[in-house]
Amino acid sequence: xxxxxxxxxxxxxxxxxxxxxxxxxxxxxxxxxxxxxxxxxxxxxxxxxxxxxxxxxxxxxxxxxxxxxxxxxxxxxxxxxxxxxxxxxxxxxxxxxxxxxxxxxxxxxxxxxxxxxxxxxxxxxxxxxxxxxxxxxxxxxxxxxxxxxxxxxxxxxxxxxxxxxxxxxxxxxxxxxxxxxxxxxxxxxxxxxxxxxxxxxxxxxxxxxxxxxxxxxxxxxxxxxxxxxxxxxxxxxxxxxxxxxxxxxxxxxxxxxxxxxxxxxxxxxxxxxxxxxxxxxxxxxxxxxxxxxxxxxx
Amino acid sequence: xxxxxxxxxxxxxxxxxxxxxxxxxxxxxxxxxxxxxxxxxxxxxxxxxxxxxxxxxxxxxxxxxxxxxxxxxxxxxxxxxxxxxxxxxxxxxxxxxxxxxxxxxxxxxxxxxxxxxxxxxxxxxxxxxxxxxxxxxxxxxxxxxxxxxxxxxxxxxxxxxxxxxxxxxxxxxxxxxxxxxxxxxxxxxxxxxxxxxxxxxxxxxxxxxxxxxxxxxxxxxxxxxxxxxxxxxxxxxxxxxxxxxxxxxxxxxxxxxxxxxxxxxxxxxxxxxxxxxxxxxxxxxxxxxxxxxxxxxxxxxxxxxxxxxxxxxxxxxxxxxxxxxxxxxxxxxxxxxxxxxxxxxxxxxxxxxxxxxxxxxxxxxxxxxxxxxxxxxxxxxxxxxxxxxxxxxxxxxxxxxxxxxxxxxxxxxxxxxxxxxxxxxxxxxxxxxxxxxxxxxxxxxxxxxxxxxxxxxxxxxxxxxxxxxxxxxxxxxxxxxxxxxxxxxxxxxxxxxxxxxxxxxxxxxxxxxxxxxxxxxxxxxxxxxxxxxxxxxxxxxxxxxxxxxxxxxxxxxxxxxxxxxxxxxxxxxxxxxxxxxxxxxxxxxxxxxxxxxxxxx
Numbered sequence: 061x062x063x064x065x066x067x068x069x070x071x072x073x074x075x076x077x078x079x080x081x082x083x084x085x086x087x088x089x090x091x092x093x094x095x096x097x098x099x100x101x102x103x104x105x106x107x108x109x110x111x112x113x114x115x116x117x118x119x120x121x122x123x124x125x126x127x128x129x130x131x132x133x134x135x136x137x138x139x140x141x142x143x144x145x146x147x148x149x150x151x152x153x154x155x156x157x158x159x160x161x162x163x164x165x166x167x168x169x170x171x172x173x174x175x176x177x178x179x180x181x182x183x184x185x186x187x188x189x190x191x192x193x194x195x196x197x198x199x200x201x202x203x204x205x206x207x208x209x210x211x212x213x214x215x216x217x218x219x220x221x222x223x224x225x226x227x228x229x230x231x232x233x234x235x236x237x238x239x240x241x242x243x244x245x246x247x248x249x250x251x252x253x254x255x256x257x258x259x260x261x262x263x264x265x266x267x268x269x270x271x272x273x274x275x276x277x278x279x280x281x282x283x284x285x286x287x288x289x290x291x292x293x294x295x296x297x298x299x300x301x302x303x304x305x306x307x308x309x310x311x312x313x314x315x316x317x318x319x320x321x322x323x324x325x326x327x328x329x330x331x332x333x334x335x336x337x338x339x340x341x342x343x344x345x346x347x348x349x350x351x352x353x354x355x356x357x358x
Numbered sequence: 359x360x361x362x363x364x365x366x367x368x369x370x371x372x373x374x375x376x377x378x379x380x381x382x383x384x385x386x387x388x389x390x391x392x393x394x395x396x397x398x399x400x401x402x403x404x405x406x407x408x409x410x411x412x413x414x415x416x417x418x419x420x421x422x423x424x425x426x427x428x429x430x431x432x433x434x435x436x437x438x439x440x441x442x443x444x445x446x447x448x449x450x451x452x453x454x455x456x457x458x459x460x461x462x463x464x465x466x467x468x469x470x471x472x473x474x475x476x477x478x479x480x481x482x483x484x485x486x487x488x489x490x491x492x493x494x495x496x497x498x499x500x501x502x503x504x505x506x507x508x509x510x511x512x513x514x515x516x517x518x519x520x521x522x523x524x525x526x527x528x529x530x531x532x533x534x535x536x537x538x539x540x541x542x543x544x545x546x547x548x549x550x551x552x553x554x555x556x557x558x559x560x561x562x563x564x565x566x567x568x569x570x571x572x573x574x575x576x577x578x579x580x581x582x583x584x585x586x587x588x589x590x591x592x593x594x595x596x597x598x599x600x601x602x603x604x605x606x607x608x609x610x611x612x613x614x615x616x617x618x619x620x621x622x623x624x625x626x627x628x629x630x631x632x633x634x635x636x637x638x639x640x641x642x643x644x645x646x647x648x649x650x651x652x653x654x655x656x657x658x659x660x661x662x663x664x665x666x667x668x669x670x671x672x673x674x675x676x677x678x679x680x681x682x683x684x685x686x687x688x689x690x691x692x693x694x695x696x697x698x699x700x701x702x703x704x705x706x707x708x709x710x711x712x713x714x715x716x717x718x719x720x721x722x723x724x725x726x727x728x729x730x731x732x733x734x735x736x737x738x739x740x741x742x743x744x745x746x747x748x749x750x751x752x753x754x755x756x757x758x759x760x761x762x763x764x765x766x767x768x769x770x771x772x773x774x775x776x777x778x779x780x781x782x783x784x785x786x787x788x789x790x791x792x793x794x795x796x797x798x799x800x801x802x803x804x805x806x807x808x809x810x811x812x813x814x815x816x817x818x819x820x821x822x823x824x825x826x827x828x829x830x831x832x833x834x835x836x837x838x839x840x841x842x843x844x845x846x847x848x849x850x851x852x853x854x855x856x857x858x859x860x861x862x863x864x865x866x867x868x869x870x871x872x873x874x875x876x877x878x879x880x881x882x883x884x885x886x887x888x889x890x891x892x893x894x895x896x897x898x899x900x901x902x903x904x905x906x907x908x909x910x911x912x913x914x915x916x917x918x919x920x921x922x923x924x925x926x927x928x929x930x931x932x933x934x935x936x937x938x939x940x941x942x943x944x945x946x947x948x949x950x951x952x953x954x955x956x957x958x959x
Contacts, residue, residue: 095476097610153666159475160422160617161665167610168665171658179655287606291487298480332491335484339469342481346472 075316076216082296084267090303091260100286101173106272109134111188135273139266147261185280192277301348371687387526396522403529406631409615410536411583417622419576420556425482429459429581431603433588448517459585467577490604505599557808566794566823620673727774735761737930750921757927768793799873809853820870842866
């Protein structure tokens with residue numbers, strides 16, 4: 061019984077982290093039909109920005125609890141700068157091009173950002189663990205959890221709810237949905253599709269950076285953390301269905317729980333089972349759990 | 359006598375220019391002494407070989423794999439483990455590795471081919487990751503993440519050498535093997551099938567192409583060649599570990615080299631590698647060692663520039679110059695004569711049977727039902743087509759006409775009833791290509807030309823349905839192009855044709871599969887009166903060759919003059935059948951088309 065609770069808690073916390081990363085990826089794919097390999101790099105940028113700003117913040121001796129706002133601010137800044145820059149500067153030349161070229165360009169972007177990170181922050185690890193321990197710990201089912209893990213959960217939940225409200229309740233969100241369904245018809249009906257693209261990509265970048273910034277206090281921030289993240293995020297969005305926000309949430313939850321369970325049962329193969337889940341889902345539903353079948357006329 | 363030029367001889371610059379190029383490349387390793395340059399050369403050959411192998415699946419079959427590192431790793435680990443554990447020569451390792459890679463491809467590809475677009479690519483990424491995890495996990499066998507060091511024992515039998523030159527020749531041989539395989543496939547039935555599948559899988563199936571099997575073949579060949587590459591890598595570097603041989607990075611690099619050079623072309627990967635590999639190696643040598651890497655930054659920027667400047671790859675830019683060069687060289691055959699070819703092969707003209715003569719039944723449907731959810735798009739329809747007749751199928755929009763076509767040609771499974779062709783049951787055969795091979799051709803309401811292929815290639819692919827030989831298929835295709843009036847446009851890309859020509863092309867393509875029964879889905883929609891008149895003549899010409907036709911049409915004048923009999927569908931139900939005159943007077947038909955009030959008035 062206890063193990064079940066532990067698995068559930070662990071799983072949900074890991075799922076929150078996964079959701080932050082993959083929701084942006086799936087949003088960008090849904091709107092722009094681009095599979096962004098560089099999404100992990102945006103996460104890395106967020107992690108570095110968060111870590112370095114938090115270290116500087118504590119160096120000045122400001123109010124420690126404010127560091128969470130610093131993390132949030134770092135993510136927003138990274139998203140607001142990199143999003144429009146990448147979308148307007150690079151991706152917009154790629155719309156309508158073959159999928160292979162889009163893939164190649166985002167891969168090139170991934171390479172570039174890897175080096176940008178090294179140029180700006182160097183290759184030595186950044187440790188910004190202070191916000192992690194600040195909130196203290198809680199005992200749950202015999203296991204000690206840092207409160208920070210639940211903060212991560214709260215951030216993911218909040219991000220998810222805000223995103224959902226944005227898409228379903230605001231005018232602009234409805235436009236985004238229209239573009240997801242059909243960019244061409246949307247243009248014909250007066251939707252400024254390029255603006256929707258900029259906003260969607262910036263939002264996606266912000267979510268990735270948010271994931272990175274709030275992960276920073278839990279890890280040593282070093283170059284090369286992008287690859288593992290992007291591969292995991294790919295698995296999540298494939299399980300959920302590319303382009304579906306609900307799918308990303310469900311996919312994250314499934315992957316989170318499966319991983320948590322495996323850590324307890326058979327730790328060596330935790331990653332293996334994630335791909336196993338993905339394979340099973342794709343065998344049953346080749347478009348993922350939530351995706352609409354593309355309507356095709358013969 | 360082929361019109362396209364006799365067998366290519368040594369005097370043809372199309373042969374001797376690339377051949378000289380390859381010979382020069384083969385000599386290069388003898389001239390280069392500097393070990394770093396030699397390494398760059400080896401890597402260039404090596405990447406060309408592996409990207410070429412990727413290109414067979416990723417380019418020719420259009421399946422964007424991002425997991426080729428899996429096959430590479432299988433090759434590397436197979437030969438290395440065989441050698442390190444059992445002292446089995448890597449020469450045997452190459453074969454075993456290639457075989458295992460192909461076997462893996464066979465197992466993995468089948469479920470993966472059901473996936474479309476990004477789902478396929480992501481599944482292949484996951485597959486390579488899984489293999490890496492397994493290799494790390496079974497460390498008793500594979501030494502886990504530590505990797506395997508291959509003890510250096512130079513010799514031809516152990517496939518290890520002191521100098522770089524032997525490796526250069528091995529890499530060159532690998533590249534030549536891949537190139538040769540690619541060229542063979544390009545000219546074969548498989549190559550044409552792959553081109554068709556890449557362009558439009560449904561249209562390919564309708565032409566009798568088994569799409570899954572074609573892609574599977576491409577995957578097998580591609581995987582085994584990539585596996586061989588893995589063996590070479592192990593023998594060259596003498597150290598393998600799961601993080602480098604199963605890397606996502608490697609899979610992407612392979613795709614990238616092919617894409618930069620020109621996807622789906624034989625020379626593309628070689629061009630791409632000659633550009634990208636030296637660039638990468640030199641940048642790494644100059645900048646990779648510095649404290650703050652700039653190597654990826656510059657490399658990434660250059661990739662983006664190349665993609666933006668050369669949208670179709672380097673080959674598209676070079677091709678024009680190359681062709682002009684060939685024309686100036688001695689021995690070039692002049693252009694194809696522009697006159698109509700000697701009498702195109704024509705089937706013997708048969709007497710068109712008089713309407714309602716009791717010729718035998720060709721196609722028969724009994725109580726055919728097709729439901730979409732709760733809607734019965736085709737509801738207990740009986741139909742029969744007699745040999746040699748033209749049967750018209752009409753009805754208001756949404757009546758179920760196209761659905762009936764899709765049911766007959768195997769695109770939809772039916773929920774009830776039976777369909778017989780020449781007395782043989784063809785109900786739910788499973789895949790459209792089987793129906794085509796039985797002798798039923800079709801066109802699509804929304805035309806599906808293979809846009810990036812020439813008109814001639816489009817029809818040639820159809821003709822490959824009944825032959826294995828390229829020469830025969832091309833000959834057939836030219837005959838058909840003359841019949842449908844596209845002979846002069848044979849070199850144009852299909853996507854550049856007008857709508858009327860596209861419809862002709864689609865008709866010709868279907869005709870090339872030598873059907874006994876041809877199903878035409880609104881081939882006259884969107885044509886002007888002049889073009890309609892031409893089309894009617896063409897269809898009558900086809901019937902005169904002994905082909906039976908089932909025609910969906912909205913152009914009433916055309917259908918009345920063309921058809922021997924007409925069948926009317928409305929809301930999925932057959933409401934009338936008979937001669938054109940009978941159908942035109944039928945109350946139910948008028949009601950269906952014009953509404954009840956009209957009838958009262």
